[in-house]
Amino acid sequence: MTTNSADAITDIALNAGSIVLENGGETYRTEDTIMRIASSLGALSPSSFVTPTVVMLSFTDMQGRHHSSMRRIKKRGLNLRKVALINSLSRRLESRKRAGKTADFLQTSYVLERIQASKRYTDSAVLAAASCSSLFFAFMFAGSFKDALAAAVIGFILRFIVIRLEKLSLNGFILSLSYGGLISVLTELVSVLGCIDSPLIVTSAVLMQVVPGLAIVNAIRDIIAGDLVSGAARVLEAFMIAAGLSAGSVLGIFVFSGITGALL
Structure with missing residues (x-):
């Protein structure tokens, strides 16, 4: 795993967790989502800690190097549709990993951007x-x-x-x-x-x-x-x-x- 891959895993997992937390998701659901996505993308022994204002992730890569990062949450609202979409994405990524398919970081990032930009009800x-x-x-x-x-x-x-x-x-x-x-x-x-x-x-x-x-x-x-x-x-x-x-x-x-x- 390269440094760029580790950074991509961190960004994708924390972005997904932030979307869940900012849109009404529970703390345990946010932690579970972050760890599922990080593990599906190749992180080893992922661990997440979440509070209503902070999301954190740490994991090791294939070479045994440790990576950790955190993100501040400054806004919270309610859009359970986004929470459901992130849950669905994390399950799809796990299914791809079990099927032996390589994770596509660019595609996953694109899907996250689409979810974040998705419109709420009029x-x-x-x-x-x-x-x-x-x-x-x-x-x-x-x-x-x-x-x-x-x-x-x-x-x-x-x-x-x-x-x-x-x-x-x-x-x-x-x-x-x-x-x-x-x-x-x-x-x-x-x-x-x-x-x-x-x-x-x-x-x-x-x-x-x-x-x-x-x-x-x-x-x-x-x-x-x-x-x-x-x-x-x-x-x-x-x-x-x-x-x-x-x-x-x-x-x-x-x-x-x-x-x-x-x-x-």
Whole structure:
């Protein structure tokens, strides 16, 4: 194995792991993906360590030389389609190795670039899904038809703002604070106008869009898998998001009450 081959293995494996971690994959899944791909490409005794902000890989080559590298993860989102595509790629590479076929580094890198550049659902589809989500959550919480309709409209507005703010590198807590405040203000507004029966149900239905459900599930799965550091970090992340949403909701109510009180 040449130095260039070792570098290619490192880049490909860490790129794949980064895509999984950045798009909602669990820590143990990221480690497993990195080691599968590195081993399939010719690495010996690959070992990976992953936290929510760092992916690391070490292995030895055919000459017994040791190689290691790490990569910082600065953004995290949600695109499970990319996670599924990376999983499929790692399995295909393993199948090729078992069949005795030589790994093609250029082709694998090209596939990774295609996966990374693959488009998510269109904004219109995301907005429609968000609106329907809030609508049915309102019904699930025993809200009236007026509550469900208002939740659908507010959910649409919230998701539109989320899509725009996702393009900015803002702190997650500040975003959660903003989302909670926006939901409260809009809910209080339609309540004052007499368009809903239960502001609490509308607020809860819309908040379900931005509740950190995936972060909580991933934290539990990481802890069960034995990744205690990553699991604890994800629990803290979920707690901070939930705290931001709660604080923003209360702050939005106070701000709206202060404004209406001053006007009246």
